[in-house]
Amino acid sequence: MSLTDTTSQARRRDLRIPLAIVLLAIALAVPFLAGRYVTHALIIALIFMLPAHGLNLLVGYTGLLSLAQAAFFGIGAYASGLLAVHYGTPFYVNVTAAGLIAGALALPLGIPALRLRSTSFVMCTLGFVIIGQAIAKNWISLTRGDMGLSSIPKPEFALGPLSFVVSGTTNYYYLTLVICLLATLAVWAIVRSPAGRNMVAIRENETLAESLGVPTWRYKLIVFMISAAFAGVGGSLYAHYLTVVSPLTFQMYYSTTVLIIVLGGGAGTISGTVIGSLLFVGLTEALRVAPELRMIAYGLCLLALVFWFKKGFAPLINRAWVAIGGSR
Amino acid sequence: MSTHLPILEIRNLSKSYGAVRAVNDVSMHIERGEIAGLIGPNGSGKSTFFDCSTGLARPDTGTVILDGQDITGWSLNRIAREGRMLRSFQKTVTFKALDVEENLIIAGQMFTFPSLISTFGIGGMARRRVAGLRERARDLIKMAGLWEVRHQPAGNLSGGQQKLIQFASMLMPEPKLILLDEPMAGINPKIIERVVETIRYANTSLGVSFLVIEHNIDVVTSICQRVIVLDQGAKLVEGLPQDIIQDQRVREAYLGG
Numbered sequence: 001m002s003l004t005d006t007t008s009q010a011r012r013r014d015l016r017i018p019l020a021i022v023l024l025a026i027a028l029a030v031p032f033l034a035g036r037y038v039t040h041a042l043i044i045a046l047i048f049m050l051p052a053h054g055l056n057l058l059v060g061y062t063g064l065l066s067l068a069q070a071a072f073f074g075i076g077a078y079a080s081g082l083l084a085v086h087y088g089t090p091f092y093v094n095v096t097a098a099g100l101i102a103g104a105l106a107l108p109l110g111i112p113a114l115r116l117r118s119t120s121f122v123m124c125t126l127g128f129v130i131i132g133q134a135i136a137k138n139w140i141s142l143t144r145g146d147m148g149l150s151s152i153p154k155p156e157f158a159l160g161p162l163s164f165v166v167s168g169t170t171n172y173y174y175l176t177l178v179i180c181l182l183a184t185l186a187v188w189a190i191v192r193s194p195a196g197r198n199m200v201a202i203r204e205n206e207t208l209a210e211s212l213g214v215p216t217w218r219y220k221l222i223v224f225m226i227s228a229a230f231a232g233v234g235g236s237l238y239a240h241y242l243t244v245v246s247p248l249t250f251q252m253y254y255s256t257t258v259l260i261i262v263l264g265g266g267a268g269t270i271s272g273t274v275i276g277s278l279l280f281v282g283l284t285e286a287l288r289v290a291p292e293l294r295m296i297a298y299g300l301c302l303l304a305l306v307f308w309f310k311k312g313f314a315p316l317i318n319r320a321w322v323a324i325g326g327s328r
Numbered sequence: 329m330s331t332h333l334p335i336l337e338i339r340n341l342s343k344s345y346g347a348v349r350a351v352n353d354v355s356m357h358i359e360r361g362e363i364a365g366l367i368g369p370n371g372s373g374k375s376t377f378f379d380c381s382t383g384l385a386r387p388d389t390g391t392v393i394l395d396g397q398d399i400t401g402w403s404l405n406r407i408a409r410e411g412r413m414l415r416s417f418q419k420t421v422t423f424k425a426l427d428v429e430e431n432l433i434i435a436g437q438m439f440t441f442p443s444l445i446s447t448f449g450i451g452g453m454a455r456r457r458v459a460g461l462r463e464r465a466r467d468l469i470k471m472a473g474l475w476e477v478r479h480q481p482a483g484n485l486s487g488g489q490q491k492l493i494q495f496a497s498m499l500m501p502e503p504k505l506i507l508l509d510e511p512m513a514g515i516n517p518k519i520i521e522r523v524v525e526t527i528r529y530a531n532t533s534l535g536v537s538f539l540v541i542e543h544n545i546d547v548v549t550s551i552c553q554r555v556i557v558l559d560q561g562a563k564l565v566e567g568l569p570q571d572i573i574q575d576q577r578v579r580e581a582y583l584g585g
Contacts, residue, residue, distance in 0.1 A: 194437050194458060195447040201434045204423040211382075211417070212497065213409035213438035222444075 015324070027177055031170040039169050041285035042278070046176040047237045049277035051254075052261040053187045053270075054230030059259075060268035061191055062223045063203030065118075067255040068109070068125035071132040072102040072228040074250035076235025078136060081149040081245040091155030091166075095179070095236040102232025103225045110224040114217070126252070133250035148246030152239050172241055179237065183230060187270055190226070199223060200268075231258075257281065264305050266314020275313060333396050335360045335505050335537045336381070336413070341390030343373075343380050350376040351387075352561040358505065363531055363538040365552035365569065367545075369582050373561040374541045375418070378507055382415045383407040395504060409438050414498040415507040421494045424483030428474055428493055431482050432465035433458065435497035461500070468496040471529070473522060488519030495526055499534065506530070508540045512547055520547065527551055545573065557581070 031039045051069040058064045076098035083089045083097055113124045136143050143149070155166040155175060166175050190196055201209040202216050210216050239245045257280065265276020283301070287294040309316065334357035343351045351373040358364050368374050379385035381392055383404040392400045394411045407413050423431050440457050441447045447454075469478050472492045477485055482493050491511060498506050511527075512520050524547060530536040542548050548555060549569040556566040559581040565572065572578055 189450050190448065193448050193450045194441060194454060195444075197430065197434055198437060198447060200426065201423055204425055207384075207404075208417070208421075208423065209434070210403075210405045211384075211408055211415055212435045213405050213501065214434070215403075215405045215409070215438075215444060218444055 028174075031173055036169050037289070039173050041282050041288075043169070043173050043176050043241060044285045045277045045282035046173075046180045047234050047241065048254075048258060048261065048281045049180050049274060050183055050234030050237070051227075051231035051258045052265075052273050052277050053183050054227030054234075055258050056262045056267060056270070056273045057187060057190065057199070057223050057230075058227045059262055060266075060273075061196065061199040061203060062220060063206075064114075064220060064224070065122050065259075066125040066224070066227070067122055067252070067259065068113075068128045069227070069231045069258045070249075070251055070254035071125075071128040072106065072231035073235040073238070073254055073258075074129075074132045074136065075102045075105055075228075076232030077239040077245045077249045078143065078149070078235075079232065080236035080239045081152045082142070084152050084240070085149055088153075090158065091153075091240060092157070094240070095233055098236035099229040099233040102235070103229030106225040106228035107221070110221050114220050114224060126255070129250055129252055129255055133247050136247035136250055143247070146247060148244055149239075150244045152243045152245065154243065155240050176237055176241075179233065183233070184270060184274065187273075191270070195219070203268075260302065264302070264309075264312050266312030266317070269312075269314040269317075271317050272312050272314035275317060279313070333360070334358060335362075335395055336539070337393040338381060339391045339393070341377065341380055341392070342388050343376050343385065344388055345376075349561050351380060354390075354558065354561075354563050356556055356563065356566070358537055358539050359554075361531070361535060361537055362554065363527065363540065363552050365548045365555040366539055366541045366558065367543070367548060367555060367572075368558035368564070371560075372558040372581075374558055375509060376561075377558065378415060378509055378541065382413065382507060384415075405438075408501075412439075412501060412504045413507065414501065414503045414505075416494055416498065416509050416511060418509050418513060421487075421490045422482035422497075425481055427481055428469060428478045428485075429462065429465050431493050432468060432497050432500055433461045436461040436464060436500035439501035464500065465496075468499055472496045472526060486515075486519075488515035488522075491515055491523060492519065492526070495523065499530055499536070502534070503536055505537045505539070508538065508542075510541050510543065512542055512544045520544070524551060549573065 030042060051073050055066065055069050058066050079098045079101045080094040083094045109128055113121055116124055137145055154172075157164050157166070166172055191199070198209065198214050198219055201214060202219060206216050235249065238249070261276035261280050262273055264280055265274070266272025280301070284294060284298050287297055305312070336358040338357065339355050341351055341354045342349070354373075354377060366374055366377070376385065380387040380390070383399075383402050383406065386401060390400070391398060394407070394413055397411070399407055399411055402411070423434065426434070437447065440461055466478070469475055472495065474489060474492060474496070477489065482490055485493070495511070511523055515523070527538060528551065531538060540548070540552065552569050554566065555569045555572045557564040557572060557578050564577055564581060565575055567575070
């Protein structure tokens with residue numbers, strides 16, 4: 001690496017690292033500064049950030065609009081719940097299995113779905129959510145149907161004779177925060193890699209990418225699987241947080257929420273997805289205290305978005321970033 | 329690999345769309361190091377022929393042999409990646425939202441990384457590979473005369489400049505053969521000269537063979553060593569450019585449609 005490269009990187013780091021430290025400090029201090037309810041709202045926001053990160057890879061970077069995130073979210077939740085209830089496996093096993101199972105199931109679902117174009121693909125992914133719910137409702141011997149799975153244990157970490165149960169809201173907040181940080185780093189790594197560049201090429205012009213040797217079909221399938229794995233991990237966290245899973249986990253509403261997070265935050269930007277989750281989920285959860293205002297505030301937010309921020313809030317974030325002296 | 333083998337050989341290629349026989353039993357070959365021209369009136373099957381040879385469309389019958397290897401039925405991306413036969417499009421030219429340098433780097437990636445999984449790497453190895461691509465991209469950008477605009481989104485540039493980007497992109501993977509679909513259509517004469525220069529450079533210095541669909545007859549006669557004429561999906565005649573433009577059958581095909 002040349003000398004000029006390192007200096008320009010160092011100049012950029014000047015701002016990035018302090019900002020990251022400040023944000024991390026705020027994130028860590030939240031449970032002490034804010035009340036229990038706000039912390040709870042943030043946990044939900046962080047949980048939904050996971051399927052949103054996955055969807056951002058699909059919609060924002062690869063250009064594939066999918067409504068299947070709720071299906072994989074539900075698959076992850078049920079996988080975790082069933083493992084915990086029937087086999088008593090520890091949390092880290094469940095969360096890993098949830099990601100892997102959701103990712104693996106995305107392969108047979110993605111192979112036919114990704115052959116479809118634009119709107120047909122969207123409808124097909126919507127079908128996955130409906131099928132998921134139907135299975136959860138009717139495979140009673142496994143899922144207990146509408147009764148759902150209850151008393152899923154809170155995460156427990158055992159190290160030799162020591163064991164620690166993540167029971168309180170504050171503890172669960174930290175657990176979710178750590179997983180979200182790892183997920184955000186993973187997304188960052190993917191979009192920064194040469195594969196991320198190929199994904200953008202597919203989004204921009206699939207035929208041209210194909211003519212330059214990019215195996216677009218295989219990339220789309222892999223990204224679909226990765227996005228499902230993210231949703232699966234989110235579902236697992238959801239199951240262990242609420243300690244119950246019901247067929248309602250497979251809900252269209254969740255797919256649209258995740259889509260609003262990504263499009264509203266700014267598709268194709270990581271910061272957009274992070275801020276979108278906090279705004280759209282955190283806000284609606286926080287507004288539960290005033291139920292009559294909640295959906296109105298949510299609706300107004302969407303209207304403002306459509307009229308004034310067609311590209312989501314990401315350009316606004318960029319402007320703020322430049323205003324405080326950040327480069328690019 | 330024996331050098332007297334043609335770089336591309338196509339045998340008895342046919343393709344129908346419904347009742348229309350777009351390409352009807354066409355055979356041809358491209359010699360190693362040659363610049364061949366493919367001409368014919370509109371609707372004579374030139375583009376369909378291109379699509380079937382490069383994997384964008386599947387031929388009904390016929391065989392495509394690239395550098396001694398049967399590639400019939402391969403996908404577009406595989407033919408580009410493994411066969412190093414690249415093609416351009418009439419309309420689709422660049423990744424418009426991405427800057428010129430990124431356009432070229434994308435074009436080189438699949439030829440530099442050994443596998444799809446390795447493209448997910450962000451370690452030192454991956455970064456060195458991309459750095460190498462960036463260096464090569466910059467050389468080609470200089471050659472194409474696009475140095476000043478290298479950080480601009482390709483979509484902001486003129487049609488001619490975008491054709492140059494597309495052309496430079498196709499040179500990123502050190503191709504064996506390039507198929508150009510009307511490279512001069514809709515660009516100004518200054519850029520035409522530049523594209524002609526670039527084709528000649530790629531041919532003589534980099535050893536790239538070409539098959540060029542082109543309507544600009546001056547360009548065809550100046551760069552092509554041999555011309556193949558298609559008419560109504562079938563091969564009408566082939567020969568030296570100066571003979572072809574004198575040929576009575578060719579004149580009839582163009583005039584008496």
